[in-house]
Amino acid sequence: MEGLVIALFGGAIAVFLAGTGSSIGIGYAGQAANGLLSEEPEKFGTMLLLVALPGTQGIYGFLTGFLVMNKVGLTGGEIAAVSVIQGWQILGACLPIAVSGLFSGIYQGKVCAAGIGVAAKQPGDVMKAVIYGALVETYAVLALVITIFLLNGVQL
Amino acid sequence: MSIARMKKIHITGHNSIREDAVGLLHQWGAVQVNDLREEFKDKNYFENNGEKKKTGEDNLRKVTFITKFLERFGMKTSMLKVMSEGKEVVSRSRLEEVMNRLDMDGLYGKCRELEKLLRQTDKNRVKAHERISQLKPWVAMRVKLAELQDTVKTRVKTGTVDLKDYDELITELRNNPGTEVIQVGRDNKSGYIFLVYLKTVDGVVDELLKKHEFNQVSLPLEDLEPEGFINQLENSIRKYDKQEEELVKKAEGLTSNKQYLNILYDYYVNFSERESVGDFMAGTSSSFFLSGWIEGKNSNKVKKELESKFREIEVFLADPQKGEQVPIVFENNRLVKPLEFVTDLYGKPEYSGIDPTPYFALFFLLFFALCITDAGYGILLTLASLFVLKKYKMGPGGTRFWKLGLYGGITTIVVGALMGGWFGNTIDILPGFQGLKDIKGAIMIMDPIKSSQTFLYFSFLLGLIQVMFGIAVKFYMDIRDGDIAGAFLDELPWFICLPCFVPIIIGFFGGGPVSGAWGAVVKVCLLVVLLFNGRKSKNIILRLVKGTYRIYGGIDYMKDILSYSRLFALGLGTGIMAMAVNNMVTLIPSGSIVGVVFMVLIFVGGHTFNFVMNLLSAYIHTSRLQYVEFFTKFYESGGQEFRPFMERRKFTEAS
Incomplete structure (x- = not known):
């Protein structure tokens, strides 16, 4: 049963680290947006996207957590017998999205917070700022892909 | 094509009909008037007629001031109420009646006066409060304040010193001949000292005071002891309070003019707007020239109407020239119209561009529904939108928004029913109701929680479809704009290549052997790129x-498609949260009335919370998929909104 614990710990790391990254990122962007909101409340809709952008990492973390549960059979069917080695393998597979989700979430939040400045001064170019923000996300996606490949590679 | 064709309209005529013509244009609201100031720098004739404009602006300023001022005393007009009850229809005679009945200048004067008095009263009161807090520490001093003055031979000082120096300073002063010191009291920071000494020992005392950082405090020279003076001040504060009360009552008496003020406000807003458009026109001493944009479909009607109403007018219509910044009007059918809201948030396209609304409309609604996947919540959203649309009369913007809600709600009901979500698993855990359960089961084609993997793959598939659709739209645009090479060499290879990855990836994940043909097609496509x-x-x-x-950039397609996994995450999340709410409900023993009440409270509160939160994230993430994943394939914004010169009424309607 130790293997199962380690595997679930991996899933948990993915969920909470990536989720933390998103929370911090949205926190930065949200604070900046509130600053502008107090002056120009009509820009709420435009800024909403920038604020929500760093939320993807949390979703990827959630997805990974779900895939782990699926792998070990917690979402239905029989719970698999996970050896300690396999447990560590699953935990290792979770690390790419966990770590890069944490950091890309934070940095994406910073880019988006700066994008709020664009919304204030050059409202017409906000969507370009969104594209910059989305660039940061690329690396969370790459990490997610590797996590999925690795999870798939673990033989139970 | 759903960007409306625009025409340029030039109107010129004799000055005698200018006001009437401008008035008609204002009423019709079909023309966006261009600012000609730059083009005709010195020929802006309208300034010599600035008197009327100034009066209009003056009156508007007055109405606004009165309204703002009286709003502080309960005259606020609730816009919700205006929307639900409808705006008052104001005829010409009603307007004249209002203007005769309401002495606006008089009212303005009264409000100014009241405002001044209120401010004065408040200032006096604040001052009195300050005095009191300054004097409070000196209450123990039984001396009339006016007596705290130097005499021929002595000096009198009052002041404070830091607590740590207090005792030392007092001892040192007491030891000094010719000095009398009284400890008035202390608070948690400083000690208060009252000091009398002979002028002959000036130097020594000053030295001591300086050493201990004594702060001299000058008290008001009243013919009263501190305590008596405080009492007097408190009395005057009571007096100010009363004064304020009376002033407020007077102001409240004036709020009965609300209806009149609202009518005048709308009138003067439009009056000023009509006058100020003159700044945009050019002309000579006897003629005017106005230029602007108009929707192609209205252009002939406006031209005909103007030319039949006035003899001394000439209207010219022209097609937009290349390179001109043409304002954008969307022309979509009733079903697609509400989704323009989503496009507008991103930005209007260029005139030569494309309106993306019809292309993402279905995707948007489907994705929105997938993020919620609960028919119960769909019903809530549908009912809420219907209620608002029925009860409130809103402008086109508000109507569009709530219609979007209505469409989203209906789609969510359908998708939710197919996924078997009815306030989570409420139907399943209800005791009895076997018929309902059978119906639910009959409609359901997939349980997102049980077949979650299918749901995930389905999300990716939708992503692939939308991304490919985006490439296809770009392909179409390239062909339309004559860039045949671009269409076939830049867009087509990716369009063919992306779906070929599906069998390859399935094979990679253990889905059996993959035909080499797929890989070959991919290779050919990438070679072309x-x-x-x-x-x-x-x-x-x-x-x-x-x-x-560019091939390296193909990673973006993978990124885009993976991003659609949010549909799965959000859709699953709603169901799980709803189940959690229901679980909490079932944990409560239902034997007593209190238990039942708690069950209902948790059920309603929990589901309302889940509904609102998921609605918000469904909207945000669905929009994001359009903006970041779909629009980047083909869409560029940068166009300007069409802003017609039209009447804007907040509280009233023209008859």
């Missing part, structure tokens, strides 16, 4: 580098 993407570069190396870079 490699060779032709940089075709505009003459240098062969640069050309290949550009091609390579």
Whole structure:
């Protein structure tokens, strides 16, 4: 049963680290947006996207957590017998999205917070700022892909 | 094509009909008037007629001031109420009646006066409070304040010193001949000292005071002891309070003019707007010239109407020239119209561009529904939208928004029923109701929680479809704009290549052997991209580098498609949260009335919370998929909104 614990710990790391990254990122962007909101409340809709952008990492973390549960059979069917080695393998597979989700979430939040400045001064170019923000996300996606490949590679 | 064709409209005529013509244009609200100030720098004739404009602005300023002032005393007009009850229809005679009945200048004067008095009263009161807190520490001093003055031979000082120096200073002063010191009291920071000494020992005392950082405090020279003076001040504060009360009552008496003020406000807003458009026009001493944009479909009607109403007018229509910044009006059918809201948030397209609304409309609604996947919540959203649409009369913007809600709600009901979500698993855990359960089961085609993997793959599939659709739209645009090479060499290879990855990836994840044909197609497509993407570069190396870079950029497609997993995450999340709410409900023993009440409270509160939260994230993430994943394939914003010169009424309607 130790293997199962380690595997679930991996899933948990993915969920909470990536989720933390998103929370911090949205926190930065949200604070900046509130600053502008107090002056120009009509820009709420435009800024909403920038604020929500760093939320993807949390979703990827959630997805990974779900895939782990699926792998070990917690979402239905029989719970698999996970050896300690396999447990560590699953935990290792979770690390790419966990770590890069944490950091890309934070940095994406910073880019988006700066994008709020664009919304204030050059409202017409906000969507370009969104594209910059989305660039940061690329690396969370790459990490997610590797996590999925690795999870798939673990033989139970 | 759903960007409306626009025409340029030029109107010129004799000055005698200018006001009437402008008035009609204002009423019709079909023309966006261009600012000609730059073009005709010195020929802006309207300034010599600035008197009327100034009066209008003056009156508007007065109405606004009165309204703002009286709003502080309960005259606020609730816009919700205006929307639900409808705006008052104001005829010409009603307007005249209002103008005769309401002495606006008089009212303005009264409000100014009241405001001044209120401010004065408040200022006095604040001052009195300050005095009191300054004097409070000196209450123990039984001396009339006026007596705290130097005499011929003595000096009198009052002041404070830091607590740590207090005792030391007092001792040192007491030891000094010719000095009398009284400890008035202390608070948690400083000690208060009252000091009398002979002028002959000036130097010594000053030295001591300086050493201990004594702060001299000058008290008001009243013919009263501190305590008596405080009492007097408190009395005057009571007096100010009363005064304020009376002033407020007077102001409240004036709020009965609300209806009149609202009517006048709307009148003067439009009056000023009509006058100020004169700044945009050009002309000579006897003629005016106005230029602007109009929707193609209205242009002939406006021209005909104007020319039949006035003899001394000439209207010219022209097609927009290349390079002109043409304002954008969307022309969509009733079903697609509400989704323009989503496009507008991103930004209008250029006139030569494309309106993306019809292309993403279905995707948007479907994705929105998938993020919620609960028919119960769909019903809530539908009912809420219907209620608002029925009860409130809103402008086109508000109507559009709530219609979007209505469409989203209906789609969610359908998708939710197919996924078997009815306030989570409420139907399943209800005791009895076997019929309901059978119906639910009959409609349901997939349980997102049980077949979650299918749901995930379905999300990716939708992503692939929308991304490919985006490439297809770009393909169409290239052909339309005559860039045939672009269409076939830049867009088509990716369009063919992306779906070929599906069997390859399935194979990779253990889905059995993969036919080599798929890989071959991918290779051919990527080779085309490699060779032709940089075709505009003459240098062969640069050309290949550009091609390579473009292939590397293909990673973006993967990123885009994976991003659609949010549909799965959000859709699953709603169901799980709803189940959690229901679980909490079932944990409560239902034997007593209190238990039942708690069950209902948790059920209603929990589901309302879950509904609102998921609605918000469904909207945000669905929009994001359009903006970041879909629009980047083909869409560019940068156009300007069409802002017609029209009447804007907040509280009233013209008859």
